[in-house]
Amino acid sequence: MNSRLVKSALLESDYTVCQKSKSVLILKGASLVALFLFLTVSAIAQSTIYSTDFGTTSGTFLSGWTASGGSTQHSASQTSASSGYSGASGSNNASNGTNGTATLVYNNSLSTVGYTNITVQWGGRMTSTGASPVFYWSSNGTTWNSVSFIDVSNNSTWALISAITLPSGAEGVSNLQFKWVSGSNANTYRMDDFKVQGCAAPTTQASAITFSSVGSSSMTINWTNGDGGNRVVKMNSSNSFTAPSDGTSPSASTTWANSGEQVVYNSSSNSVTVTGLSSSTTYWYRVYESNCTGANTKYITSTATNNPNSQATIATSAATDYFRSKQTGNWDNTSTWESSSDNSTWINATVYPKYTANTVTIQSGHDVTITVTDTIDQVVVTGKLIYGNYSGATPYINNGS
Numbered sequence: 001m002n003s004r005l006v007k008s009a010l011l012e013s014d015y016t017v018c019q020k021s022k023s024v025l026i027l028k029g030a031s032l033v034a035l036f037l038f039l040t041v042s043a044i045a046q047s048t049i050y051s052t053d054f055g056t057t058s059g060t061f062l063s064g065w066t067a068s069g070g071s072t073q074h075s076a077s078q079t080s081a082s083s084g085y086s087g088a089s090g091s092n093n094a095s096n097g098t099n100g101t102a103t104l105v106y107n108n109s110l111s112t113v114g115y116t117n118i119t120v121q122w123g124g125r126m127t128s129t130g131a132s133p134v135f136y137w138s139s140n141g142t143t144w145n146s147v148s149f150i151d152v153s154n155n156s157t158w159a160l161i162s163a164i165t166l167p168s169g170a171e172g173v174s175n176l177q178f179k180w181v182s183g184s185n186a187n188t189y190r191m192d193d194f195k196v197q198g199c200a201a202p203t204t205q206a207s208a209i210t211f212s213s214v215g216s217s218s219m220t221i222n223w224t225n226g227d228g229g230n231r232v233v234k235m236n237s238s239n240s241f242t243a244p245s246d247g248t249s250p251s252a253s254t255t256w257a258n259s260g261e262q263v264v265y266n267s268s269s270n271s272v273t274v275t276g277l278s279s280s281t282t283y284w285y286r287v288y289e290s291n292c293t294g295a296n297t298k299y300i301t302s303t304a305t306n307n308p309n310s311q312a313t314i315a316t317s318a319a320t321d322y323f324r325s326k327q328t329g330n331w332d333n334t335s336t337w338e339s340s341s342d343n344s345t346w347i348n349a350t351v352y353p354k355y356t357a358n359t360v361t362i363q364s365g366h367d368v369t370i371t372v373t374d375t376i377d378q379v380v381v382t383g384k385l386i387y388g389n390y391s392g393a394t395p396y397i398n399n400g401s
Contacts, residue, residue, distance in 0.1 A: 045229020045291040046119065046197040050110050053089035053193055061094070064108025072100025072182075082123045082192035085160035093125075093192040096133070096182045104133075106178045106194075107141060115198030117296040118170040119163040120178070124152040125190040133180040133189055137166055139173040158190075163197070171198070199292035201246075202228035202300045206270075206287035209309035216279035216316045216350065221264075222271045223307065228289030228300065233265035233272055239284045239308055243301035249293060256283075280315040284308055316350045323353040325366040325383065331395075332372045355398050370395045 055062045058078045067074035077095040082088040096102035112118055126132065132151040136144040147166065152159040170176055176196070182189055204226035213220045221233065232244050232252075241261060244250055252266040256276040264285075265272040277283060286308035290299045317323075317339035324346070329336030337349035343358070353360045355377040362368045362383045370387035375396040379385065387395055 045199075046117070047115070047200045047291065049112060049115060049118075049196045049198050051193070051195040054092035054094055056091050058092065064106055064110075065094070066105050066107070067094075067102065068105075069097070069100060069102035069182075072097030072102045074102055074104040074180075077190070080125060080156075080190060082125070082158050082190075084158045085123055087160070087193055088123055088158060089193050091192070093123075093190045094194075095188060095190045097188070100182075102182045104180045107175070109174065110176045110196065111174050112170060112176050112198055113172050113174060115200045116168075116171050116298070117199040117292060118166045118176070119197050120166065120195065121161055121163045121197075122194040123158055123160050123192045125156060125158045126152055126154040127156050127188045128154055130154045130189055131183060133182045135164070136179040136181070137170055138177045138179070139169060139175070141175070141177050144179060145169070158192075160193075199296040199298055201298040202226050202289040202291055204228075204289070205300050205302050205304040205307060206231055206289050207304035207307050209285055209287065209306050211309075211311040213273070214311060214314060216314050217277045218273060218275040219277065219283075219311060219313065220271055220273045221285050221311075223287050225270050226289040226300070226304070228291050230268050230290045230293070231265070232263060232288045232290060232299070233285060234261055234288070235264050235274060235283055235285045236261045237281070237283060239310065241284075241286045241308065244288055244290075244299050246298050247295045249297055277313050279313050282310050282312040284310045314350075315347045317347070319351065319354065319356045320358060321349075322358045322360075323349060324361040325363050325368055328365075328367045330369050330371040331376075332374075336366075336368060355396075 052062055054076050057076065059076055061067065061076050074094050074096045076092040078092055079095070081090040082093055083090055094104055135147050135149060137147060138144045147164055149164045150162060152161065206223045206226045208224040210222045211219050212222060225231065232250060234241050235256065250263045250266060252263045254264050254272060254274050256262065256274055264274050288299050288301060290297055292298060318341060321339040321341050322343045323337050323339050325336055326338045327336060332352050334349045334352050337352055338346040339349040340346045353376065355375040357377065359378045359380060360376065361380045362385055364382045366383040368383070368385055369389055370393050371390045373394045375398060377398040379397065387393065
C-alpha cells in the first residue's frame with residue numbers, strides 16, 4: 001500500500017490512507033468535516049461540460065488530445081481496461097510509457113463561459129513503482145497552472161479520483177486546456193473517463209403546479225421538476241414575485257406569515273405542504289429551479305406552464321350561517337349539511353348547526369336524526385327530523401318552527 005498525495009495542502013498528520021479496491025482518504029476531526037462538505041457542495045447538480053472515455057480504437061486518441069515524449073509518450077490503450085469504480089467505461093485508456101518524460105495535452109476549444117466552480121475528475125491506475133503525473137490547466141495554452149490532487153494508490157488497481165476544483169481563473173474562458181506530465185522516473189500510469197463539470201443555471205424550469213389536500217388553512221403544492229438539482233418555491237397573496245439571486249440559498253418556512261412574498265421550500269423534491277392560511281383566500285405559488293449550492297448557486301428565473309399558479313383555500317362555515325341538509329344523515333355530522341352566509345351561495349358545511357345559526361332547513365327527501373343533546377333554533381322541516389332513537393340525545397328548541 002502506497003498512496004500518493006500530490007502537492008496537497010493537507011498536512012500528513014491530518015490523514016490516513018487505506019486501500020482495498022480503491023483509494024480512500026480518511027481525515028480526522030475538522031478536516032473530515034471540511035472535506036465532506038467540500039465534496040458534497042462541489043458535486044451537487046453540476047453540469048457536465050466535457051467527458052471522454054478515450055474511444056475504442058486502440059492507438060488512436062480522440063480529437064483534441066495530443067501526446068509527446070517519444071517511446072514513453074501516452075497512447076490510447078485497451079490493456080488493463082478501467083473497472084471497479086462508478087462509471088468505469090472499460091474502453092480505451094490513456095497510458096504513458098515507462099521511465100521517461102511523457103506529456104498529454106487536451107486542447108479543443110473547451111468553453112466554460114457561463115459556468116462557475118469548474119471541477120475535473122478521472123479514473124486512475126498506477127503500477128507498484130509508479131509516480132503520479134503533474135496536472136496542469138491553462139486558459140490560453142501559454143501559462144500553465146499546476147493543481148494539487150490526491151492520486152490513486154500505486155497497486156495496479158483502478159480508482160476514481162475525487163473531483164478536483166479548479167481556481168476561479170478556469171471559469172468563463174473560451175478554451176480551457178489540460179496537461180499531464182509524467183517525470184523520468186514514472187512507470188505506467190493509466191487514466192480513463194475524464195470529465196469536466198461546472199455550475200450553470202438549469203435550462204428547463206419546473207412546471208405544472210397543481211394542488212391537493214386543499215383545506216381552509218392548508219394545502220399541498222405539487223409540481224413537475226425541471227432539470228435542476230434543487231428548487232426554491234415562493235408564495236404570495238398576489239401574483240408578484242422576485243426571483244432569487246444567484247449565489248444565495250434562502251431559508252424556507254412552510255407556515256404562512258401573511259407578510260408578503262415568502263419562501264416555503266428550498267430542497268430537491270416536488271411537493272410541499274403549507275399551513276397557516278386563511279379560509280376563502282387565493283394564494284399564488286412560483287417554483288425556481290437551481291443548480292449547485294452556496295456561492296455557486298445558479299437559478300433559472302423564467303416562467304413555465306402553470307408556473308406560477310394559484311389556488312384558493314376552501315370556505316368555512318360560520319356558526320351564524322344558514323344551514324340546509326344536503327342528504328340524509330345525523331344532525332352532528334357535517335357531511336349532512338351545506339351552509340351559506342347569505343342564503344344564496346352554498347358550501348359544504350364545516351360545522352353542524354346549533355342555536356346560533358340562522359334558519360336551518362331539513363329539505364324534502366332527507367331524514368336527519370338527532371344524535372346529540374343540543375339546543376337548536378329556527379328549524380324548518382320539509383323532510384323528516386327524527387329523535388328518540390339515541391339514548392340521552394335530546395333536542396332543545398328555543399324558537400323554531
